[in-house]
Amino acid sequence: xxxxxxxxxxxxxxxxxxxxxxxxxxxxxxxxxxxxxxxxxxxxxxxxxxxxxxxxxxxxxxxxxxxxxxxxxxxxxxxxxxxxxxxxxxxxxxxxxxxxxxxxxxxxxxxxxxxxxxxxxxxxxx
Amino acid sequence: xxxxxxxxxxxxxxxxxxxxxxxxxxxxxxxxxxxxxxxxxxxxxxxxxxxxxxxxxxxxxxxxxxxxxxxxxxxxxxxxxxxxxxxxxxxxxxxxxxxxxxxxxxxxxxxxxxxxxxxxxxxxxxxxxxxxxxxxxxxxxxxxxxxxxxxxxxxxxxxxxxxxxxxxxxxxxxxxxxxxxxxxxxxxxxxxxxxxxxxxxxxxxxxxxxxxxxxxxxxxxxxxxxxxxxxxxxxxxxxxxxxxxxxxxxxxxxxxxxxxxxxxxxxxxxxxxxxxxxxxxxxxxxxxxxxxxxxxxxxxxxxxxxxxxxxxxxxxxxxxxxxxxxxxxxxxxxxxxxxxxxxxxxxxxxxxxxxxxxxxxxxx
Numbered sequence: 288x289x290x291x292x293x294x295x296x297x298x299x300x301x302x303x304x305x306x307x308x309x310x311x312x313x314x315x316x317x318x319x320x321x322x323x324x325x326x327x328x329x330x331x332x333x334x335x336x337x338x339x340x341x342x343x344x345x346x347x348x349x350x351x352x353x354x355x356x357x358x359x360x361x362x363x364x365x366x367x368x369x370x371x372x373x374x375x376x377x378x379x380x381x382x383x384x385x386x387x388x389x390x391x392x393x394x395x396x397x398x399x400x401x402x403x404x405x406x407x408x409x410x411x412x413x
Numbered sequence: 414x415x416x417x418x419x420x421x422x423x424x425x426x427x428x429x430x431x432x433x434x435x436x437x438x439x440x441x442x443x444x445x446x447x448x449x450x451x452x453x454x455x456x457x458x459x460x461x462x463x464x465x466x467x468x469x470x471x472x473x474x475x476x477x478x479x480x481x482x483x484x485x486x487x488x489x490x491x492x493x494x495x496x497x498x499x500x501x502x503x504x505x506x507x508x509x510x511x512x513x514x515x516x517x518x519x520x521x522x523x524x525x526x527x528x529x530x531x532x533x534x535x536x537x538x539x540x541x542x543x544x545x546x547x548x549x550x551x552x553x554x555x556x557x558x559x560x561x562x563x564x565x566x567x568x569x570x571x572x573x574x575x576x577x578x579x580x581x582x583x584x585x586x587x588x589x590x591x592x593x594x595x596x597x598x599x600x601x602x603x604x605x606x607x608x609x610x611x612x613x614x615x616x617x618x619x620x621x622x623x624x625x626x627x628x629x630x631x632x633x634x635x636x637x638x639x640x641x642x643x644x645x646x647x648x649x650x651x652x653x654x655x656x657x658x659x660x661x662x663x664x665x666x667x668x669x670x671x672x673x674x675x676x677x678x679x680x681x682x683x684x685x686x687x688x689x690x691x692x693x694x695x696x697x698x699x700x701x702x703x704x705x706x707x708x709x710x711x712x713x714x715x716x717x718x719x720x721x722x723x724x725x726x727x728x729x730x731x732x733x734x735x736x737x738x739x740x741x742x743x744x745x746x747x748x749x750x751x752x753x754x755x756x757x758x759x760x761x762x763x764x765x766x767x768x769x770x771x772x773x774x775x776x777x
Contacts (some may be wrong), residue, residue, distance in 0.1 A: 320634075321449040321726035324703050324735070342757065346448040346634060346728055371703065400664050 291379070292395055293404035294355035296337070299379055302395055303395050307356050310383040311374070312409050318331065319345040327363030327385050329404045334360060335388065341384050343374065356394045358387035418550040419465040420556050420613035424620060428630050435633060436529035438466040443632040451635035452730040455602060456771075459562030460631035461623050468532030469610060471674055473522040474547035482523065482541040486516065487658070487677045489668035493518045498582045498597055500666050503538055508657040508679025510659060511538055513648050517584055517597060522547075524595075526557070526608075528648045556616040557744070557768075560623065561606035561631075561639075568626045569596075569607055572619075576607060590615050602636070603643025603771050608632050641736055642729045644768030650708060651695060651724040659686035660740065662695040662768075693721060694746045697768040698737040698754070704761045705735045706754040711742055713760065720745050720752070730769055736770045737763075 289302040301308050316322065324344035333351035334340045334354040341352035341363070363385045367374050374382045389395065399407060417438045425432070441463070443451065454460055470479060479490045488501040495518050500614040503511035503665035512531040517524045527535045536551060543549065560569055570577040573587045576596050584597030592612055600606040611619055624630075637647065646652050646661065657679065658664055664672075664687060671677060675684060691692075702705055726737035737754075745752065750765040 320443065320447050321730075323449075326704075326707050344728075346638060346730075347442075349705070349707065358708070 288301065289395075291401060292355075292398035293401065293407075294353070294398055295407065296353050296355070299355060300355050300395060300398060302387065302389070302392070305389055305392075306361060306386055307389050307395065308383045308386050311339070311352060311357070311378055311406060312404070313378050315374050316378045319343065319350065321346045322371045324349075324365070325367045325371045325374060325384070326364070327368055328360045330360055330362055332360045334358065344371075352384055352412075354385075355398055356387070356389050357391065358389040360385055360387050362386045391410045417466070419463055420616055421463045421465065421620065424617055425463065425630070430630070430632065433633065438529060441508075441630070441632040443634045444630050446629065448632070448634035448638060449730045451629060451631045452638050454629045455562045455604060455635065455639060456731050457563070459560060459564040459568055459606070459623075459626075459628045460635070461620065461628050462559040462561065462631050462636055463556070464559050465556040465609070465613075465616075466529035467557055468525075468527035468529065468535065469481065469521070469552045469557060470525045470527055470532070470536060471522070471550045471552055472525070472539075472543075472547060472601055473549075474544070477544055478522055480545050481544060481547065482516075482539070483671070483677060484542045485511075485539060485670045485678050486514075486682075487667040488516060489670050490516070490518070490523070492670070495520060497531050498584060498599060499668075500582075502652075502658065502663075502666070503535055504678040504683075505538075505654060506678055508659075508682040509654040510648075510652045510656055510661065511535065511621055511654055513646060513652055513663075515597075515599065524610075528689065530649060543586075546631060554613055555610050556613050558609045558616065559600050559602075559606060560628065561600045561602040561604045561611065562628075563605060564626075564628075565604070565606040568623065568628060569609075571621055571626075579607075581605075588658065590618060598676070601643070601645055602639035603645070603769055604639075637725075638727050638730060641725050641727055641738065642731055642769065642771035644738070644770060646695075656740075657683060657686060657691070659683060660691045660693055660695065684695055690743055692743060693740045694743045695724070695738060695740055696746050697766040697770060698723065698726075698739055698752070699764055699766040700735045700737070700754055701762040701764070703735060704754070704756050706737045706739075706756060706761075706763065710737075710739075711755045712739055713755060714745060715751045715753065717753070723754070732770045736766075738768070741765070
């Protein structure tokens with residue numbers, strides 16, 4: 288697996304060959320609060336960079352999860368749909384949202400590093 | 414309008430509250446623990462809620478005060494005993510609900526607890542019916558603290574002996590720190606508990622005591638999940654000026670005597686609705702799966718006709734499932750009726766459900 292890269296919409300991506308794994312960051316889960324519903328995409332669905340790909344709902348509100356990278360979904364993580372609370376406990380590990388086969392590695396390279404993302408979060412508190 | 418703050422604003426800040434603007438006030442939506450933990454600790458131990466943004470409206474007058482208030486409130490105020498409270502509403506000429514409220518008979522008149530967002534208009538509406546010799550005061554020198562949960566009685570009795578004797582929807586004056594305060598056994602969570610009307614200068618001391626007894630601070634987020642599980646309405650969402658008590662499934666809150674004799678705003682309309690039923694009615698709704706049907710979600714019949722809309726919807730931590738309330742055409746209101754909920758363009762199954770979703774434990 289490659290190092291994790293991060294988007295401004297608080298998703299993370301790791302890359303294994305041409306298959307990317309996408310989830311939401313710990314910072315995102317802290318902003319959302321208790322997660323109570325997750326909808327992940329089905330295999331075969333095409334997603335665009337920054338296009339809506341999944342849904343996450345906390346007790347407060349529903350939010351879209353965007354794909355930071357374009358490609359074709361190979362798998363949605365059914366385990367988090369069955370147990371949405373697990374996203375709060377392990378957002379950057381077991382509770383990934385979906386995997387997709389990517390077309391353009393350049394999209395991955397252009398995302399933020401961990402340090403850049405941490406700095407971005409500090410500068411954009413919400 | 415300038416944003417208002419309750420007397421406990423800095424106290425909330427020190428407790429790690431996240432604030433949101435609510436009805437013109439900066440109010441805590443949650444604290445460090447988050448909504449689910451706050452909800453569960455209220456149900457299993459006790460939580461306190463700062464509801465000082467709500468209006469504490471005091472009225473004094475002779476017996477003509479009752480006549481005046483009964484023109485806009487469909488409760489039986491004449492037979493309401495001193496220190497007893499009723500859930501009721503202010504009605505407009507069309508029978509629509511201007512606000513829902515708790516009214517308590519005091520020695521000199523009445524105290525009405527009004528929703529924060531409505532209180533100024535409420536007072537205007539009530540004042541139309543008042544006479545010159547009726548005095549009224551919206552008391553902003555008082556805070557209002559709700560203490561809710563199964564341990565509330567044990568904890569408050571230690572501080573204010575005598576409160577354990579109060580029955581649900583009754584109140585009394587007590588002494589605390591050399592001052593008078595008023596406590597009622599009531600609340601809006603489906604739990605046993607109290608609402609404590611206390612001067613702004615003493616409220617921090619009361620909260621210090623509650624916190625030392627492991628009572629958690631509870632924000633608006635958990636207040637919403639608690640009241641929705643208890644099947645209770647939130648004004649501005651489940652109720653508004655265009656909805657009448659029959660549609661809101663709250664006809665039980667119109668006093669029996671008042672249903673027979675009338676004499677209040679919107680009576681003609683309500684009399685007719687009581688006899689013939691309403692076209693739409695408020696119901697409880699349980700989605701079949703995990704999907705949350707939030708406010709404004711459209712409701713469809715099993716054969717795809719639009720039959721209503723959701724007015725409140727969330728995840729119920731104690732029910733451990735999504736719960737909602739909304740209005741459907743009356744012919745679809747029977748418990749168990751299968752319906753569909755349109756969420757993000759997709760239809761999900763659900764059922765009309767009994768209210769409350771969570772069983773109450775009031776002390777009668």
